[in-house]
Amino acid sequence: METILKVDNINVYYGSIHAIKGVSFEVSQGEIVTLIGANGAGKSTTLNTISGLLRSKTGSVTFLGEDLGKVPAHKVVSRGLALVPEGRRVFLQMTTQENLEMGAYTQSGKPNPADLEMVYQQFPRLKERRKQVAGTLSGGEQQMLAMGRALMSHPKLLMLDEPSMGLAPILVEQIFDIIKRLHEGGTTILLVEQNAQAALSVADRGYVLETGKVVTAGTGAELLASPAIKKAYLGG
Template identity: 55%
Template sequence: MSPLLEVRNLSVAYGAIEAVRDISFSVEEGQIVSLIGANGAGKTTTLRTISGLLRPTRGEVLFRGRPIHRQAAHEILASGIAHCPEGRRLFGRMTVEENLQLGAYVRNDTGIEADMQRVYELFPVLGERRQNKAGLFSGGEQQMLAIGRAMMSKPKLLMLDEPSMGLSPIMTQRIFDTIKELQADGTTILLVEQNALAALALSDRGYVIDLGSTTLEGPGLDLLADQRVRAAYLGEG
């Protein structure tokens, strides 16, 4: 059985600068998989390419066994991949409810209201303030809304780019607890995260990206115990 997502020998360039170089990895259905690495390693570029915002110069991306790397972003979203970007990218002048409704714009089924209620169950503060404008929320609350909006497309694969960036330790833990809940609900997660310790502890599998290439891979807890990873990303000598 093929992986849910398979990235094969992917390279991506910004003009003459190659940001991603021959990256390969896979995500099995039901897993949490993390990509870790220093700033500028190519992690965000990889997610943007999977979601159709960038075009690869070489390689391919397969979702459910079918190539998607030449599809438009809205087609990739409709196929079952949602991307929660770094920086959240909410519509600040729109309400919580309006942002969530926009997340479901590719859908025409009858389950939208039930899925919105599920978002409110995961993040009660959003339900309590559903008529408030998103721009008035704290960073942590905005991150909750960004994840909720992505979930409204009912994705098979949810890609999260730096979900803990700028958040307090308490809010960070809430976000990671929610990621585990989403996995328990049946959503597969591809996670890019600066907090290598938390990401690897959470993940079924991890990949280390350095200078645009995959350098290490393995089960999350195995990578967490690897001295090379601990020295590079956890500050241990």
């Protein structure tokens, strides 16, 4: 499988705080790769560095053979990399459909009706709510909207930052069913998630972050079966 994302020895600071310490990992075409770890382990910081919102002091982030270190954050999406941020960040005053159309801003001209239809097939609830103002949607519906908006840009890699955060267990199941379906449809996914059980259950491979470092890596099944991981993250 072709490696589409290569993160090599990144070190990221917030002022004097060394948040990411020499993190390296890869994502290959067609995989779900997950980064798991406790709150504050550096998972979201890693995604924000890949997206260009933060910059690493060392190393490199290479996407489809291009070093993203010199690409401005607002141009990263046009390279085929889409981030669904933690907390969803939908446009609360706009309708569901307007939010989706915003996701297509990197495409030339008007949003393609076929793209909208593709998103509505993935998320039938959004079709029902297409004229509804996004601020009135439930948390689960807003998460679906954030994911649908990202898909409008035809990403080669979809990055999801804590998609289950703040959702009831039944909605978490629904979101992970959608993640599996997107994967089966050929979408490559980098998933950051505090719900280690759910993330490792769908992931091909996983990396465990602790205090800004990768401490363990393996297949999803290996990490799920690891006594140390069970004890630390799975309540086992």
